[in-house]
Amino acid sequence: VQLVESGGGLVQAGGSLRLSCAASGSIFSIYAMGWYRQAPGKEREMVAAISSVGSTYYADSVKGRFTISRDNAKNTLYLQMNSLKPEDTAMYYCAHGLGPTPHEFDYWGQGTQVTVSS
DSSP states (O other): OEEEEEOOEEEETTOOEEEEEEEESSOGGGSOEEEEEEOTTSOOEEEEEEOTTOOEEEOTTTTTTEEEEEETTTTEEEEEEOSOOGGGOEEEEEEEESSSSTTOEEEEOOOEEEEEEO
């Protein structure tokens, strides 16, 4: 399984970014997927996840601002990030689920950097 993230960058507070994760080597539609992030000096945390049937889960810190979605025809996962805050600055990683529900993840992408300036 290969996961390739894109869409990160530098944005001002209040701005938006859309991350994408292109997956290959997997029957994408039957697995849960997720987005994690890790800021310098902090532990990796789950930002959002989506089951194989489209149920979504969000960290409290991003609820109402971020939206996770998937396009099974394109084998692509998305994360729409609005109203970005400086504390959202981190490396964002795409994760491939071990099964249809987002409880465990077994493959990870290389990450895409998101930097939010104040």
